[in-house]
Structures are given as structure tokens and as C-alpha cells.
Amino acid sequence: xxxxxxxxxxxxxxxxxxxxxxxxxxxxxxxxxxxxxxxxxxxxxxxxxxxxxxxxxxxxxxxxxxxxxxxxxxxxxxxxxxxxxxxxxxxxxxxxxxxxxxxxxxxxxxxxxxxxxxxxxxxxxxxxxxxxxxxxxxxxxxxxxxxxxxxxxxxxxxxxxxxxxxxxxxxxxxxxxxxxxxxxxxxxxxxxxxxxxxxxxxxxxxxxxxxxxxxxxxxxxxxxxxxxxxxxxxxxxxxxxxxxxxxxxxxxxxxxxxxxxxxxxxxxxxxxxxxxxxxxxxxxxxxxxxxxxxxxxxxxxxxxxxxxxxxxxxxxxxxxxxxxxxxxxxxxxxxxxxxxxxxxxxxxxxxxxxxxxxxxxxxxxxxxxxxxxxxxxxxxxxxxxxxxxxxxxxxxxxxxxxxxxxxxxxxxxxxxxxxxxxxxxxxxxxxxxxxxxxxxxxxxxxxxxxxxxxxxxxxxxxxxxxxxxxxxxxxxxxxxxxxxxxxxxxxxxxxxxxxxxxxxxxxxxxxxxxxxxxxxxxxxxxxxxxxxxxxxxxxxxxxxxxxxxxxxxxxxxxxxxxxxxxxxxxxxxxxxxxxxxxxxxxxxxxxxxxxxxxxxxxxxxxxxxxxxxxxxxxxxxxxxxxxxxxxxxxxxxxxxxxxxxxxxxxxxxxxxxxxxxxxxxxxxxxxx
Numbered sequence: 001x002x003x004x005x006x007x008x009x010x011x012x013x014x015x016x017x018x019x020x021x022x023x024x025x026x027x028x029x030x031x032x033x034x035x036x037x038x039x040x041x042x043x044x045x046x047x048x049x050x051x052x053x054x055x056x057x058x059x060x061x062x063x064x065x066x067x068x069x070x071x072x073x074x075x076x077x078x079x080x081x082x083x084x085x086x087x088x089x090x091x092x093x094x095x096x097x098x099x100x101x102x103x104x105x106x107x108x109x110x111x112x113x114x115x116x117x118x119x120x121x122x123x124x125x126x127x128x129x130x131x132x133x134x135x136x137x138x139x140x141x142x143x144x145x146x147x148x149x150x151x152x153x154x155x156x157x158x159x160x161x162x163x164x165x166x167x168x169x170x171x172x173x174x175x176x177x178x179x180x181x182x183x184x185x186x187x188x189x190x191x192x193x194x195x196x197x198x199x200x201x202x203x204x205x206x207x208x209x210x211x212x213x214x215x216x217x218x219x220x221x222x223x224x225x226x227x228x229x230x231x232x233x234x235x236x237x238x239x240x241x242x243x244x245x246x247x248x249x250x251x252x253x254x255x256x257x258x259x260x261x262x263x264x265x266x267x268x269x270x271x272x273x274x275x276x277x278x279x280x281x282x283x284x285x286x287x288x289x290x291x292x293x294x295x296x297x298x299x300x301x302x303x304x305x306x307x308x309x310x311x312x313x314x315x316x317x318x319x320x321x322x323x324x325x326x327x328x329x330x331x332x333x334x335x336x337x338x339x340x341x342x343x344x345x346x347x348x349x350x351x352x353x354x355x356x357x358x359x360x361x362x363x364x365x366x367x368x369x370x371x372x373x374x375x376x377x378x379x380x381x382x383x384x385x386x387x388x389x390x391x392x393x394x395x396x397x398x399x400x401x402x403x404x405x406x407x408x409x410x411x412x413x414x415x416x417x418x419x420x421x422x423x424x425x426x427x428x429x430x431x432x433x434x435x436x437x438x439x440x441x442x443x444x445x446x447x448x449x450x451x452x453x454x455x456x457x458x459x460x461x462x463x464x465x466x467x468x469x470x471x472x473x474x475x476x477x478x479x480x481x482x483x484x485x486x487x488x489x490x491x492x493x494x495x496x497x498x499x500x501x502x503x504x505x506x507x508x509x510x511x512x513x514x515x516x517x518x519x520x521x522x523x524x525x526x527x528x529x530x531x532x533x534x535x536x537x538x539x540x541x542x543x544x545x546x547x548x549x550x551x552x553x554x555x556x557x558x559x560x561x562x563x564x565x566x567x568x569x570x571x572x573x574x575x576x577x578x579x580x581x582x583x584x585x586x587x588x589x590x591x592x593x594x595x596x597x598x599x600x601x602x603x604x605x606x607x608x609x610x611x612x613x614x615x616x617x618x619x620x621x622x623x624x625x626x627x628x629x630x631x632x633x634x635x636x637x638x639x640x641x642x643x644x645x646x647x648x649x650x651x652x653x654x655x656x657x658x659x660x661x662x663x664x665x666x667x668x669x670x671x672x
Contacts, residue, residue: 039381305342477572511548511569542580
């Protein structure tokens, strides 16, 4: 039986991607020494090493990896051993040209970059199975092996394939879903534009077409590609689990990654890990926090690992700004504050050759231990040794935001009333308000159990079914507060309109119907008023007709003056709110703040602006984590009656303390 992560790694994990195959053997001992000095206790090894593990078909060379594994173990560094399947070698591509993915125009990709394989290729699937089995059999009992790192960033560069293998697989996938061709014709609405099919073989990819694509077909193609890529992970996992049944298995997720449904993927992960690269131009990295909370939510609050971040600067933006001194540490603690039990980097040693040679690393090109980067890396690594009591602790959130990957795909397909409906932006509108209030947030799917939450927010939930509506109705009827935004409840899971007036299945719960949409051109704003103030809104207006709900804000200008903008409806013991426009952020923050006050949902502590505070609790005790994003010191008022130990500084603190600018504190509540 697989071990719990906290059993395998009962400490705060720290390290990064390690690529010893890019360096001569004389560097390896130096690497291990510098890792130990920097507090590194975990590295991912061999992510792109297929070409040096299997130099020709069935000619395996594990000697170099044996030495690396032994050296790391001798220096107290554990290994997430990668399966090396993220890119096929040149010999494999030449021998098995059918393994190469094909673009929308029908052109096979060339060798020389990475991730050029077709997820549906039998040759690729056979090749990875053989390599993974060899790795598992060789290292199953090695004491350095802590976890398996499967592939790398699935779908990052290639999330769509249009090969013959993929087309046959698409047909099989459709047969399994619809059973017969008439079911598919009904699901896709193919009587429109004479798109009806008589048999499966008539179906092609939604690619290189004259004008608008069939939205049902596009949604199914996205589902199909998600499933085919997911199958690759499950092929490798099955081999690893059979040979090493107690070793945890994972693959690394990515930031704002649309093609893969991570909620579904997370069910097969023993640990959620992800790669975060917020742009320093963003300032306070709210998006960084957003995705930490999302990743923590994928496995119902289980702590996650940040598998990749950068020490200084990346190499792939238009301008690769360097993180200022102290920022890397600050943002790393934001990871810990939101449920992270591991901080990792790409990569350990900055590369000398290849496309990523200017990407920052824990050891820069200078190889100097007095460099700013290595000193900051070492400071963080040695601080994290003091935080082992955080491992396994969790965050208790009373507010949830609904996040649905398939809804993301559907709402951003072409042909909508407004073709700038950015789903993430709508979700972030509400997340930012809660972040500013330091109110903990989980992300949920529409079908999840909502009973532990006081407030649930569903931004732009365009596709929905009867079971999901029933789930929301139960939540509100039992006393919960639900917020639904504009352009919700519009279509079914095949992107067919729910008839009878928008938002269709949600009308009874919300106590209204929407007569028509009024989208706005870019730059146009409208005014709406509540009983508190007048605010601006943009992008969209729903023409709302009340059927039991009350207007708590109405438009204040133009031909829609005095029509409802925001409504409230009592349903059972709870309330359902509908926001029929895109309000300015000031209104959103005030609205969310009032809802939280009504439900007695409060932050762990009231702190100055631009100070994050979160609470992680578990068997080891209650921890308060503070991150001061201000340049100046901030006064933190703890109140009376409790005593804490700052684990970072070992100071005992009670009542009030001053938190320096761009600094952190991790306080453990004393139990005496």
C-alpha cells in the first residue's frame, strides 16, 4: 500500500530539478556538497534523460544514474526519480515516425525540441512502458528513492494531435461515449449546417475548417485529448505501482493550464505538485496565491508541493525580469502559507547549453557560493528546517469558489454574445476580493459536497446539468449563501441551450429569469447603484426579470435605468444572489465583505493592508503565517491571552509584534 507523503517525507521538502547528465562526473560530488549546505533534502532526477538511459533500442545504460543516486543518498538528499518519458530520443523518432504528433495542417512535428510525441501512438506507449519498467525494476529498493516523478508538464507544448492514430482513437472514444451515431448527432446538434453523420468514419477533427466549428465537437475533442494524455500517465503509474507499491507517484501540473482537467487528474495523484512562475511585473502575486489554493483544493485540502519556481528570472518572457532581493523568499512562504509542504526550483545548476541556459537556477553560472542567488537559496533552505511542524497541517476554509475545467473550455469557445469572456478573469474577480480580506478559499466542482462551506461563489457557470443544480439548491436550502454571476446556467454539457429563459435550470433557485443579454463594447461603462453608493460596471448587462428575488442594486443610467443589476433571493434557510454584470472591484470587495460578515466568516487575524495571514492546523498545533508585502514594517496585533513561538526566529511572542518590510513570520501557538 502506498505510503502517505508525510510518512515518506516527514519534513519540509526543499530542492529542485537536478540534471546531472548535463554535467561531467567531477561536478556531481560538488553538487551534493552544495546541496547539503543549502538545506536541500530532495531533488527530481532524470526528467529528460531518455536519450542517455536508452542510447539505442534495448541498449540501456544505468551506470551514471547508479552513481548519482548513491552520491545523493550519501549526502542525505532524497530523490523524486523521473521516468524520463517527456521527450523521445532521436533514434526513437527516426525508427518510429508514427510516434510523432501532427499539427492542425496535417504536418508532423520535427525532432529537436521536446514533447513531440503523439499521445495516441502505440509505438510511444510501448516505448515508455519498457523504459519505465526498467527504471522501476532497477531502483525499486534504492534507499534514495522517495517518489516517482512521471513524465513532465503533460500537454505543456503539445495538447492537441491530429495524426491518423489520434483520429482512430477519437472515433473509438466517441463510440464509447455515444454508443451509436444517432446519439452523437443528437449531442452535437448536427442537423445544423447539414453536419449530420451516417457513420463514425465520416467524422474528422475540428481543424482547418472554413468558419465556425461545431461547439459540441470542439468540446468533445478537448475532452478526448485530455483523456488520451491522461492515459499516458496512468500507463506509467500502473507499472510503477505494481513494482513499487509503497512509493508515491505524481506528475507536475502548471499555472493557468487550460487543456487538462486537473480535478480529474488529481484523483490519480498521490501528491499534487505544480510549477509556478509569476511575473515580477505583477507586483503582489495574487495569481500565485490563487493557484496555490486551487492546487490545494484538487485533493480536498491535502498539502501540495511547489515543484518548480525560479530563484531569479525565467528565459521565456518578452522581458525576463529578475526577482528583487528577498522576493523569492517572500513568495516561497506564500506557498507554505497556502498549504505547501515542499518548495522546489527549476533547476539546481544553471545550464551551460540548450534553450534554457539563461533560465535562473539555485546555482548560477558563476558557481559562487557568495552570489546573491545561492545565499538566498541557502537562507531559505536552512529556515525551512525549522518548519517541520507545519507538514501535514491543513487550512479550514468556509468559502468556496466553483471552478470547472470543462466550463472553462465551453465558455471560451467562439460564437458567444461577447467574445472576450475570459473565465479565469471572472473567477479572479471574486478571488482577489477574498484574498484582500485574508479569507481562506477552497475551489470546488459543481457536484462536490458543499455542506462544510458558508459561502459558495459560482462565476460564469455557463454549462450546468440537473444534478449540479440540485446540489446548489440543497446547499442554499440548508442555509448556505450562493453567488452566481452573469452568463451562468445557459447550456448543457454538449453546449446546447437550456430552453425556457435564462438561466434555465437555476431560475427557481435565483428567483428570476433573464430576458436578453446586452454586451458592451470595450471601454464602455455603465453605472449601477445600491443603497450604499453608485458604482461602475462594464462588459455585460443581463436584462433581469424578477420572479421572487429582490433587486439590491439597479442600473442608474441609459435605457436600462432602474432595471435590476444584482438580486437577492431567499430559498429555504439560505440566500442566492445573482450578479448580472461585471462590477468594478470596489463593489465586489464590499459585497463579499458583507456576505462574510453576515455568515460570521472572518480572517485568522485583522492585519494591515498587503499583509497575508493564513492559519494551518493539525496534530502538531495551530500555526499563523504572516507575509508582509509592504516595504515598511507592519504592526501585528495578536490580542491578549495567547503566546506564540516564531519558528523562523525562535522568538517567543505575545500580544503585538512588528513585522519588518518584505519579511515573514510563522507563529506556533503555545499549548502551555
